[in-house]
Amino acid sequence: MAFRTAIIGLGIMGQRMLENMSLHPEFAVTAIWDPDPTACDTAKKMAPTAHQALSAEDAIAHADLVYLACPPAPRKAYAIAAAQQGKAVFLEKPLGIDVDESREMVTALKALGVPAAVNFTQAAGAPLRDVSDAIETGALGQLMGVDIIVTYANWPREWQKAADWLRFRDEGGMTREVISHFLFFSERVLGPLELVWAHSSYPEQSDLCETHVAARLLNAEGLPVTLMGSVGGAQPDRQEVTIKGSKTSRRISNFLNDAISSGGDFIPTGDTPADPRATGLKAQLDHLALCLHGKPNRLATLDEALRVQILIETILAESK
Structure with missing residues (x-):
């Protein structure tokens, strides 16, 4: 049933x-x-x-x-x-x-x-699985770190404006809503991260959320995660996580678009799904069903989500 x-x-x-x-x-x-x-x-x-x-x-x-x-x-x-x-x-x-x-x-x-899990939407998807497999088989060579770049013309984006709380500092902002996904992805690839330094900038109106964020994090082996996020300027949304290896690197754009580079341009690893968002949610629900049946699954655990939250809130607190 x-x-x-x-x-x-x-x-x-x-x-x-x-x-x-x-x-x-x-x-x-x-x-x-x-x-x-x-x-x-x-x-x-x-x-x-x-x-x-x-x-x-x-x-x-x-x-x-x-x-x-x-x-x-x-x-x-x-x-x-x-x-x-x-x-x-x-x-x-x-x-x-x-x-x-x-x-x-x-x-x-x-x-x-x-049973309890958290909806980091990349957890059960093909890109994280395939990147993890490529690391395991050595296809990336020696891991070199992760770059995260997130830029928007406006925040909230047009389709988010009905959720008015997203523009306020108390609960909203791109760092909590989007960058948290990519820090989760990075921890799945590199293991737990430690924040080295961070800087967040806010508008003059003190209750509004951040407009710029930068941070550097390291895993236990000293591999870096470099983070940059900004709001402003006429531009399309940019949401990229690049997992860098000595042989090949992988770039995940807009959560599900997977591409590979061996030093040249990034080339898609396969066809983009007709409806990427539905494909990602279907994978999450498949693994949620596994979780509810007490079976192994790839959903984010409570402990993983708590680690990400601690990183996010520490980054947001580092402001001038």
């Missing part, structure tokens, strides 16, 4: 997951909730048989799995409430914004023993 799923938070990610869960045989969305009635109305049209809950607690009661796509601040309370009722939990990233609260949440979820 399909896993009965409640979705709490019906903004961009909640609606995307609702759409893709509705197409997946292992999941049935049985309850939806968001404090915004307009978001609920939109989601109800997408899943007319789902229970439109009156509260987060009501949604949790109607499911075996709770997917938390709400902003970071309330996730701890909802996750623990679900786990206390024996419900599995799938959390959006970042894990949270307060490191101490996230540590408490991770400890509580582990103690309660329910």
Whole structure:
């Protein structure tokens, strides 16, 4: 039988997951909730048989799995409430914004023993798997490090503007929302990272999120991760992670586009999926089903997500 799923938070990610869960045989969305009635109305049209809950607690009661796509601040309370009722939990990233609260949440979820994972969307995808295989077989040669480059003309981007909290310093920003994915990818490739230095810049309006960020991190062997992010200027979005090797390097653009270089131009390793986002979410849901069945899977663990959160929040705190 399909896993009965409640979705709490019906903004961009909640609606995307609702759409893709509705197409997946292992999941049935049985309850939806968001404090915004307009978001609920939109989601109800997408899943007319789902229970439109009156509260987060009501949604949790109607499911075996709770997917938390709400902003970071309330996730701890909802996750623990679900786990206390024996419900599995799938959390959006970042894990949270307060490191101490996230540590408490991770400890509580582990103690309660329910299946739990975090939706770093590259975890189960082909690029991370293929890059990991190339490292294992020696196809990259000696690893040299990772470069992360993220640039946007505007933040939030046009399609994100309905999620107004993304523009504020307390919970939003490109570093939490996007760069966290690429630090997760880097840790899967290089192992745990330690921050060496960082600098983040903010606008004059003190409640708005960062506009520029730079950082250098090292793994246990001293291999560097170099990070640069910026907002501003007429340009297309640029989202790149380059895994550098002495023989070949791999560049993942826009989360799923994998390309290889042996010193010349980067050349795609294969055909780009017709719908890259749907392909990535399908892989995540396949592995979420494995997680719920107690089988090995490639989803991000709570500990991995907590490590990434600590790095992100430390980077954002290093400002002048």
